[in-house]
Amino acid sequence: MFKNDDIDISKRFFLKRCLYNSLVFCSASLFHLVGCKREGNAKDTRGPGVYVPSYMKLHKNGELKKRGEKLWARMESCNLCPRECRANRLKGERGFCHSNARLQISGFHAHFGEEAPLVGVGGSGAIFLTNCSLRCVFCINWEISQEGIGSETDIENFAQIMLQLQKIGCHNINIVTPTHYSPHILLAIDKAVSLGLHLPIVYNTCGWERLDVLKELDGVVDIYLPDFKYANPNMAEKYSSGASTYPEITKKAILEMHRQVGVAVPSKDGIIYRGLIIRHLVMPNGVAGTKEIMEWIANYLPKDTYINIMSQYTPVYKAKDYPEISRRITKKEYAQAVTWAKEAGLTRLDIQGYRF
Ligand code: SF4
Numbered sequence: 001m002f003k004n005d006d007i008d009i010s011k012r013f014f015l016k017r018c019l020y021n022s023l024v025f026c027s028a029s030l031f032h033l034v035g036c037k038r039e040g041n042a043k044d045t046r047g048p049g050v051y052v053p054s055y056m057k058l059h060k061n062g063e064l065k066k067r068g069e070k071l072w073a074r075m076e077s078c079n080l081c082p083r084e085c086r087a088n089r090l091k092g093e094r095g096f097c098h099s100n101a102r103l104q105i106s107g108f109h110a111h112f113g114e115e116a117p118l119v120g121v122g123g124s125g126a127i128f129l130t131n132c133s134l135r136c137v138f139c140i141n142w143e144i145s146q147e148g149i150g151s152e153t154d155i156e157n158f159a160q161i162m163l164q165l166q167k168i169g170c171h172n173i174n175i176v177t178p179t180h181y182s183p184h185i186l187l188a189i190d191k192a193v194s195l196g197l198h199l200p201i202v203y204n205t206c207g208w209e210r211l212d213v214l215k216e217l218d219g220v221v222d223i224y225l226p227d228f229k230y231a232n233p234n235m236a237e238k239y240s241s242g243a244s245t246y247p248e249i250t251k252k253a254i255l256e257m258h259r260q261v262g263v264a265v266p267s268k269d270g271i272i273y274r275g276l277i278i279r280h281l282v283m284p285n286g287v288a289g290t291k292e293i294m295e296w297i298a299n300y301l302p303k304d305t306y307i308n309i310m311s312q313y314t315p316v317y318k319a320k321d322y323p324e325i326s327r328r329i330t331k332k333e334y335a336q337a338v339t340w341a342k343e344a345g346l347t348r349l350d351i352q353g354y355r356f
Pocket of ligand 1: 079080082083087089094095097098099133179
């Protein structure tokens with residue numbers, strides 16, 4: 001229950017995020033209206049109409065399709081995520097994530113609630129995939145991730161959705177909860193590129209990713225957008241369906257993501273075209289281990305790593321069954337999280353409602 005001196009951070013965040021995004025929209029519109037061209041040398045591949053996603057090369061030499069097929073074959077005894085539950089998805093079995101080989105998509109749209117440098121003028125082209133391998137008890141999208149809401153579709157239609165989002169002016173293709181459908185994603189991108197796709201790919205993941213799968217995504221994904229949810233294996237085990245390996249595996253995965261795409265730096269038009277953006281959801285009663293996570297990032301990644309410190313934790317789905325996570329966070333808890341990040345020396349913080 002909230003006390004009077006607590007704030008509903010989510011509402012404030014939403015209003016401030018809208019205001020911030022409007023400012024980005026105006027400045028980016030002005031940028032386009034005055035016909036600015038990006039300055040810089042010819043090797044600068046970032047910017048509107050200039051950035052060329054690396055998957056173009058892999059499409060041309062046939063590697064993209066080959067990698068998609070290689071990942072597809074792994075569904076025969078599935079080990080696409082750290083669960084390694086070995087379901088034969090190709091024969092219709094559903095794994096721990098509740099997925100078989102048939103792609104399910106719950107929806108897609110231009111998303112204006114993501115990080116401002118992904119939203120820009122036209123929104124982030126979000127495609128929500130059904131099911132999830134992590135299965136957290138507090139998942140805000142639990143109907144999609146755990147109740148199977150979505151429609152079965154095929155690679156061709158997945159590619160057409162990407163093209164549709166490109167056509168309406170989105171800045172990127174933002175694939176939400178991608179892990180269990182990585183084969184479908186690669187094959188759909190390959191198909192979409194042959195039909196004209198040229199937007200950066202955002203891999204919007206829980207962070208709990210296998211290194212051998214990430215290696216197949218090298219040169220395909222432009223922007224990695226992983227969560228870093230917990231520092232403590234016991235918390236991960238308790239709240240994410242026994243995933244006690246989450247901290248250890250996610251740390252390795254984030255280092256690999258950074259190796260592939262580097263630091264996410266907004267271009268002159270305010271948009272991020274490439275790089276790593278880490279999301280950390282502050283949880284009540286220190287459950288997420290925020291201090292430890294911020295210190296780890298500061299020690300193992302550049303200090304200007306883009307980190308979105310999120311305040312919108314809401315006790316939905318099964319969270320009410322767990323007293324320590326059955327409330328929202330307080331203003332004090334959020335301020336403490338920001339202080340820890342700053343004390344660790346981190347400089348590119350996306351702090352909800354305002355930024356440094
Ligand atoms: S992606 Fe799904 S089926 Fe494959 S190992 Fe993970 S939980 Fe099992």
